[in-house]
Amino acid sequence: MSLLDIFKRRASAPVARERLQVLLAYERNNRNQPDLVAILREEIMAVIAKHVQVSQDDVKITMERGKTTSTLEIDIHIPNGGAAASPAF
Amino acid sequence: MGKVVVVTSGKGGVGKTTSTAALGAVLAQTGKKVVLIDFDVGLRNLDLVMGAERRVVFDLVNVTQGVAKLSQALIRDKRVETLFLLPASQTRDKDALTEEGVASVVGILREKFDYVLCDSPAGIERGAQLAMRFADEAVIVTNPEVSSVRDSDRIIGLLDSKTLKAEQGESVTKHVLVTRYDPARAARGEMLSIDDVLEILSTPLLGIIPESQGVLRASNVGSPVTLNEPTNAAARAYADAAKRLQGEDVPMVLPVEKKGLLNRLLGRRVA
């Protein structure tokens, strides 16, 4: 074990603390109210469904919760020429 | 067709989640496609140990209830390409998970992955039984201590009666993984010996994982110990256990007490 290792290792507890803070802030918040990200996700999906027919498999949703902001990434593969759900006249 | 392996124990806190993450990560590192399923509904932790807690969008219950597709719920590990996680739901409803739901998810995953590792909740109730239900093999995590060995024995009883394999007249292949083995206490005769444990459970040994600070450091930073500190004694023991799980013949070494820096310096001065 080198000195650098010892130094590096001491850093693990602060990392744990930070991770827990981010996670618990989010979980506590969601205990009493619906998850904002879940709402956004569902509404965005509903809007898309109004215009194009995409199967759930063509929608990739990833997110990364951060300390002050979170990112929600919705990756949709829309078939070309695809206003399949267009209203009938 | 992949293998479904349940990581189970009966007793809580013996190292199931740690072992699922550590074994899964080494298996994936050797090129196998691995998915870890957290069955601990209401008390998920595998996401934390894997460092994926900020990226959970959907969970196992969402998939069984049709809210999300399986492909949407799987979280790909950022370090190992072929490693995936299916998180548990945080719902308080213990009946949220159904046998049919689990059957369909496990059925699809075993087609697509080489290994499906199921991290069981503690206990012998519904949750633990669902986690083992479709298993081909079981890793029974046991600490060298009386209550843990007793609970392992009860779990073995369930594996032999309540699993689909058992009901079909076949049997789940069982392995005992002794974890939190403390060489110093073993040397003082304060701990059940490995031989005692194996004799009592009459089940083959998959590995002996020493008690190690490296395990705590790994969970602090959200990385399986086998990835975070591959040369750590516990990590190496997990790597050997993973090889044995794949059928390789790896000699078993009993962890020995490692002398600390101070001891070594003192030892040298005396010599």
Ligand SMILES: Nc1ncnc2c1ncn2[C@@H]1O[C@H](COP(=O)(O)OP(=O)(O)OP(=O)(O)O)[C@@H](O)[C@H]1O
């Ligand atoms: N080899 C080890 N050395 C040191 N600490 C360990 C070791 N294995 C596990 N631990 C620690 O023991 C605690 C329990 O481990 P873990 O969460 O993996 O157990 P579990 O069986 O999944 O628990 P539960 O029954 O609650 O799901 C954790 O704090 C973990 O870091």
Ligand SMILES: [Mg+2]
């Ligand atoms: Mg656990």
